[in-house]
Amino acid sequence: SQTIHQWPATLVQPVGSPLSLECTVEGTSNPNLYWYRQAAGRGLQLLFYSVGIGQISSEVPQNLSASRPQDRQFILSSKKLLLSDSGFYLCAWSVGSHSGNTIYFGEGSWLTVV
Amino acid sequence: SQKIEQNSEALNIQEGKTATLTCNYTNYSPAYLQWYRQDPGRGPVFLLLIRENEKEKRKERLKVTFDTTLKQSLFHITASQPADSATYLCALDAPGYSSASKIIFGSGTRLSIRP
Numbered sequence: 001s002q003t004i005h006q007w008p009a010t011l012v013q014p015v016g017s018p019l020s021l022e023c024t025v026e027g028t029s030n031p032n033l034y035w036y037r038q039a040a041g042r043g044l045q046l047l048f049y050s051v052g053i054g055q056i057s058s059e060v061p062q063n064l065s066a067s068r069p070q071d072r073q074f075i076l077s078s079k080k081l082l083l084s085d086s087g088f089y090l091c092a093w094s095v096g097s098h099s100g101n102t103i104y105f106g107e108g109s110w111l112t113v114v
Numbered sequence: 115s116q117k118i119e120q121n122s123e124a125l126n127i128q129e130g131k132t133a134t135l136t137c138n139y140t141n142y143s144p145a146y147l148q149w150y151r152q153d154p155g156r157g158p159v160f161l162l163l164i165r166e167n168e169k170e171k172r173k174e175r176l177k178v179t180f181d182t183t184l185k186q187s188l189f190h191i192t193a194s195q196p197a198d199s200a201t202y203l204c205a206l207d208a209p210g211y212s213s214a215s216k217i218i219f220g221s222g223t224r225l226s227i228r229p
Contacts, residue, residue: 034217043221044158044203057216090157094217100146100165101207103217105157 002027006091006106013113019064019078021109023091026072031093033074034103035066038088050074086113116142116208118220126226127194135189135223137204144206147180147187152201152222161202162189194227201225 006023013019025031035047046059048066056066063082067075074091091106117140127133137147146165150158164171164180164187171178177190191198201222208216 036219044219046216046218049216088155092157100148100163101217102148102160102163103150103158103205104160108155108157 002093002104004091004093004104004106006089006109008109009107010110011112013081013111015083015113016080019076019081019085019111021076021089021091021111023074023076023106024072025074025093028072028093028095030071031095032101033068033072034092034094035074035076036090036092036105038090040087044090048076081113083113086111116140116206116218118204118206118218120202120204120220120223122223123221124224124226126228129194129196129227129229131194133191133194133198133225133227135202135204135225137187137189137220139185139206142206142208143182143185144208146207147178148205148217149176149178149187149189150203150205150219152203158203158219191225196227196229199225199227 003026032051034049036044037047038044050056050068053068064078089109092103094101094103119138121136148163149161151161152158162178164178166182175192179188201224203219203222205217205219208218
């Protein structure tokens, strides 16, 4: 069966420090991969999605970036964190088809920028 | 751009009653619409998917309707229980690299079922 893991689960970072969140999917090939962010009490904001290795679409202009070095690996990065980057980050995957594109989420990563 | 609105931030109902949540969308005609449940501190979990050519879909105590003319989906939980308390999110597909590669979510409705 398919599984998704992301880490770290929790981190506290100072303003201006770098960030790296990693996500891996097992049990499927060529998945669509996503990074979402959820601010406290808010909805899910799509940050990046990828349909294949090296193919990244950015949805929101920001100081974050994403990379997909391998088929089932998705990394969210920042060179310099801002206070507004605090939130709950969720990696997700799907296998797209014209009959449906159900999203499966990881456990999430809580980021607090201080 | 595509916009999804869930018209209630919070909904409180008595146990045993039917909970009805609303999702409206604009500027797009999605091929399908989905509903997810999210518990505090967890990622959303898929519940139901309904396609544009389907009027209604059921799963146990859950029912979803999809009105492409009104651009609206209704999500019903019948015989509600305190364990149904959670945030419910609707989601739709939007144009991306391929027709099924980008999913956007509404802001969610926090449902509370009181005993």
